[in-house]
Amino acid sequence: MTPNPDPTLCAALAADLQAARFRSEALRAAWGVEADDATGRGLRVPALRGLGDRDDALATLGRLLVLGVAQPLAAVDAALPALGSAGLQDLGLASVDSEVVTPRAIIRPQSYLDTERTGEWWLASDLDEIATGGGALAEDHVLGVGGASLTLAGLQLPVPAARVLDLGTGCGIQALRARRYADAVVATDLSERALRYARLNAILNQDEGIQTRHGSLFEPVAGETFDRIVSNPPFVITPRAKGVPDYEYRDGGLVGDALVEQVVRGVGQHLAPGGVAQMLGNWETRDGVDGLARLRSWVESSDIPLEAWVVEREQLDPIQYAELWIRDGGTAPGSPAHNALLTAWLDDFAARGVTGIGFGYVLLRRAVGEPRLARYERLSQPIPSEGGLGAHLALALDAHDRLAALDDHALAAATLRTAPDVTEARHHLPGVGDPQVIELRQGAGFGRAIGVDPGLAALVGACDGDLPVGTLVDAIASLLEVDAGALRAELLPRVRELVMDGFLTLD
Template sequence: MTPRLVPTLTPASAGALRAALEGWTVDSVEAVIGERAARAFAREQVLPARLAARASSLPAAVLTRLFLLGDAVTRAELDRTLPGVGTAGAVEAGLIETAGEGRDDAVRALVDLRPYAAVGAGGEARWWVASDRGEAVTGARLREDHVLGIGGASLTLAGMTMRTPVGRVLDLGTGCGVQALHASLHAREVVATDVSRRALAFAAFNQALNAEALGAAALDTPWDLREGSMLDPVEGEQFDLVVSNPPFVITPPGAPAFEYRAGGEAGDGIVAGLVSRVGSVLAPGGVAQLLGNWEVRGEDWSEGLEAWLDASAAAGRPLDAWVIERDRLDAAEYAETWLRDAGVIPERGRAEFEAAYRAYLEDFDARGVRSVGFGMVLLRRPVSGTPTLRRLEQHEGALQEPFGAYLVDALAAHDRVAAMSDGDVLATAWTAAPDVTRESYGPVLQADPSHLLLRQGAGLGRSVSMDTALAGFVGACDGDLTAGQIAHALAALLDVESDRMVAGLVPAIRELVKDGFLA
């Protein structure tokens, strides 16, 4: 396979390119192409956006056509759109290729370059992110050394990452560096690793292009970029936060493999190895947050995950764990999803598609894999003592965005209530969270409701079924009375022994605090 170039910047050319791109933002792109085309582009349909952008001569339209939509523009258009850089500077940076030296000669992009906006504690951050062009724009199957850009998975990971200030962050499998960009806003030091040299080069380009937006620390301390597989480049080191969208895609022999998504391990071995080993690089109190998938063979979807966590503990690295399975695909659905992602579709070659499809089905059947789950994994090394959290759950509903803020609060609530005795729980005056509502329903002619529910508006949007006692307790949680005072009042009101009321309420209170219903 012929090696491909990657874009590069000097400090001077980075500053000139930043200045030239200044007005090209997420909002300006949406203004140029319109809402309908933006929705189509999110579905990887490029034509509506191309047609809309071609109708405008604004600089944002020219850049959008060239770098996002795979359209050709003229040298004259690009010279006018990138003052101080021009066509010559974009060629030197490795961003474009030209058909000639004339003003009307065509210019085409060599990379995908797009504006990106993220909201953090310090407000909105605006960046530009370069990667390889996708199949929707090129119309061709991806190459094995493809460097993935911003997609649904990277946005999910960025949204679920906890953004508290930390010392050292490891972005494992950095790709084009999106997670490292986010980490730069709340970390003192960023180490980014990848098995792909092209990915590391793209990450270096993206940090250089956005160094000014990342602040003085990024200018003084560039990311520590290291080539290598998984945890090998950081063996023996410790980090306060590890984030990873690892190459977890299960890729049997005979199926197309790509550096960015297939790590070379059989089955779900990449995620298994990361879950069981990542504790070795976590500092006390350190957290690892990753995406992944896991094979399901029996009735218990979490059996494999439990085994990986047990393996970590057996190796002397016991971890708190919170896993949320968000989706589940059977073998055929999984094969179709990842073949389509790679551009291997019947329309491009039925024989190749069917051979790869067969490889997936035969591999899963031979190993007894019934389905594959996908979701989020949060692991934490206890500061001291033994882990207190092992929560493996399934959730299909919408998530609060950004989800990371919810996780920060949820872990703090778990730690607080885990450290409390039953007496402490009863001595505390709890308050119902502001996003929590109470619902009751039953037959119209029935005086008392058949069902009582607490429903959460934020976070995981959980709902909890309540009996009369628990409903009465939560209804009285306004911060004035302690849990013990409310419990004894309810016991008298419902004619129940106080000890029995307390025994039933205390574990329920603990769960409501952990889930964010009570604060």
């Protein structure tokens, strides 16, 4: 069935969902905490057992719209008094016969947390593995909210913007997130089915500031610029071979990582000066050339000068990568179909000399003047702010710009404060007084842990916003009995790194 984003029907559905308390916490309480956790692993039996024989509106809608279980017509009509089962069918979200309503889509509550408040959206998408019980997906499948989409939503900068582009919107979660801070959002997608879900979800959540446009990559916004661009593009590397499904939600139809390359090379044309693009992506280590180095070459070859901050979160070998995405498509491991797909993936990687595939976060900014930010790093440690790194990124960009305006003399005259989440660990050999390792650890942001020497540790410990950096360095040099000028030259570049990373803050 095709979603039908009719405003009147969506308004009736929203009223019924609100009346039924169709929210995450209510559902979690209804079927139990452990059962709720099990739904995150694709299991619905525990939740169904938790609901038992309850026949109230919340239980009926939970079974129908979250777990994908057909419900009696009378029960659905009672749970949706304004919309009715016929209206749900007219929306393209269910089919109805004389006695039973069968779901054709899911609607799930999705919580969010930002700098303004907490809240929740209702998000409709195609039936997922919980609702279908597994099996291969349709090639035009529209994905709901997954781990990658939540990661990107949390990465979005929580700062005001006039216009934002959501490139490859899917079900529309990035557009809804962007609208928390943007006056207007243009959401594009090559899939008309995805755009229908995005429009439906915008209307269902009473957001009138999202405009949808059909087309590939930047074609629907030719000649336009935006303050921000956000994209969870179909970046999955897929063999262009017979018998390999090309799922619209993850496959851009190009060879290797060419789609990510096209977005990186072309995004500058659509950013206003100082505008920021944020995206997720895969990049290949190919023919001995590191993946991050290849990505950097794309950035540096852009016609529009770009600043970049790229974080690679993981790297998989070809076998691991193929297994991940074959499993994502619902093909059972060990089956003849799985073996054929695995062979196609490995042949494809071998033909291009691919030995590793990186995944991570890409932040690009249209430079105003000479590009100053060029940071490419690998961070594999658990991130404490995985659901909300956007605020940290915004502060880091602001810190970078402030630091760029300070020469070493001005930095030495500045006062700094140690961030409240920073702790220090010292590691000693038994019986030895002086530590062999001093480590600063960050409880927020990227959760970095860095080794420091006694001089830098002393400086960080003394930064309370009282004395200038230069005065502190001179005092530490005296205590350590070293040359103050040499210590200043050694510490000031490290201080810049610590401010950028959030260990220290500029007053």
